[in-house]
Amino acid sequence: MRPRYIILSLILILFMSLLSAQIVPDLPGYKTLKCDFHMHTVFSDGLVWPTIRVDEAIDEGLDVIAITDHLEYVPHKKYVSTDMNASFEIAKKKANNKGLICIHGAEFTRWMPPGHLNALFIQDGNKLLIDDFLPAIEEAISQGAFILWNHPGWIAHQPDKVVRWYDIHQTLVDRGWMHGIEFANDHEHYTGVLEYTNKFDLATFGNSDVHGIVLREFLQKNNHRTMTLVFASEKSEKAVKEALFAKRTIALSVDDILAGPEELIDQFVNACLKIDGYTLTNLSEIPYTFMNKDQGTYVLEPLGSLILPNVDNWEITNVWVNKNENLQLQLGQ
Ligand SMILES: [Zn+2]
Ligand SMILES: [Zn+2]
Structure with missing residues (x-):
């Protein structure tokens, strides 16, 4: 295999590994x-x-x-x-x-x-x-x-x-x-x-x-x-x-x-998030969007961190538990 092809193969493998998992x-x-x-x-x-x-x-x-x-x-x-x-x-x-x-x-x-x-x-x-x-x-x-x-x-x-x-x-x-x-x-x-x-x-x-x-x-x-x-x-x-x-x-x-069903999805989202007061760390590669009607919307990026305003009630707007209902997140407990 010529060096050029080896480099191309490595780039392809890197690309596929970025896509995966x-x-x-x-x-x-x-x-x-x-x-x-x-x-x-x-x-x-x-x-x-x-x-x-x-x-x-x-x-x-x-x-x-x-x-x-x-x-x-x-x-x-x-x-x-x-x-x-x-x-x-x-x-x-x-x-x-x-x-x-x-x-x-x-x-x-x-x-x-x-x-x-x-x-x-x-x-x-x-x-x-x-x-x-x-x-x-x-x-x-x-x-x-x-x-x-x-x-x-x-x-x-x-x-x-x-x-x-x-x-x-x-x-x-x-x-x-x-x-x-x-x-x-x-x-x-x-x-x-x-x-x-x-x-x-x-x-x-x-x-x-x-x-x-x-x-x-x-x-x-x-x-x-x-x-x-x-x-x-x-x-x-x-x-x-x-x-x-x-x-x-x-x-x-x-x-x-x-x-999904509220109890299961609540368990899963809590496994994705590390919550320390109002600081959230995302342990997963799924982004989460938090909304409070007085504070607006905040996005927690995949594997990212976010400090939310000191307000306890948040809706996670990309997580659905019923027809017109998002999962609620209670902070400050
Ligand atoms: Zn089909
Ligand atoms: Zn079909």
């Missing part, structure tokens, strides 16, 4: 895993081969991905197999022994209602190709699937981007057939989701739903993709599945908006 703290008893449970490949309407999804996730320092190609929408079928397990099998083979957990998933792709739903931890995607919606979900459930409602405020489904709860979603919840909802998808987020995750005790998600290349769609402008933080007892597929059904998840959008 957002620092996020663990919680007592749990590892914080960086996960993306929604992405596409050429086996549906994505633009990359499944192994690229594995390489991208490893480069970015993710712990878990799910390959979730559309079941009912396969626009490249003239050129690639329509075997609904193919993309997972190819990705899983590549991920083996590389420290990345690769989960078998698929995306039910229906008009609203019910919209799009991911089935995660499935056994056989081909058996999910059932025309009637509820029998299709029932088959996924019989395979042990976790069912996630995707992008409920997506403009193609809801032109005003309002999250609406239809009878079919109530039916799914009543039967125990829906377990989570995406708060953040791609470059969007929907605070209205939190009304339903709180009301029906569902897990909160953020996922990339990437179709093209992660570098172009996310990393050229932001330092990470939209993802879900999962608090698992260990880094294993079994522990991730347990954590999802136990709703130990927080959505992290591409623009650093966090959302």
Whole structure:
């Protein structure tokens, strides 16, 4: 290798290491895993081969991905197999022994209602190709699937981007057939989701739903993709599945908006912050924005420090715990 190429390689490695591994703290008893449970490949309407999804996730320092190609929408079928397990099998083979957990998933792709739903931890995607919606979900459930409602405020489904709860979603919840909802998808987020995750005790998600290349769609402008933080007892597929059904998840959008159940997110934010009187130190790479109606807004940068005015009541405006509610921070106690 010529010196010029060695230098170029070193620059590339440095660049990739800067992109990778957002620092996020663990919680007592749990590892914080960086996960993306929604992405596409050429086996549906994505633009990359499944192994690229594995390489991208490893480069970015993710712990878990799910390959979730559309079941009912396969626009490249003239050129690639329509075997609904193919993309997972190819990705899983590549991920083996590389420290990345690769989960078998698929995306039910229906008009609203019910919209799009991911089935995660499935056994056989081909058996999910059932025309009637509820029998299709029932088959996924019989395979042990976790069912996630995707992008409920997506403009193609809801032109005003309002999250609406239809009878079919109530039916799914009543039967125990829906377990989570995406708060953040791609470059969007929907605070209205939190009304339903709180009301029906569902897990909160953020996922990339990437179709093209992660570098172009996310990393050229932001330092990470939209993802879900999962608090698992260990880094294993079994522990991730347990954590999802136990709703130990927080959505992290591409623009650093966090959302999840209040108790869990309060615990996580307090693990990110070192608080000494009115001096805050950020131990994480997630920025936080504090607002007090009399004092204005202050931003605590990733790994930075900040002295707030001596006022006790602050809202963290990039952390959502309900539809119209940010997490509160009490200082001076
Ligand atoms: Zn979708
Ligand atoms: Zn999708």
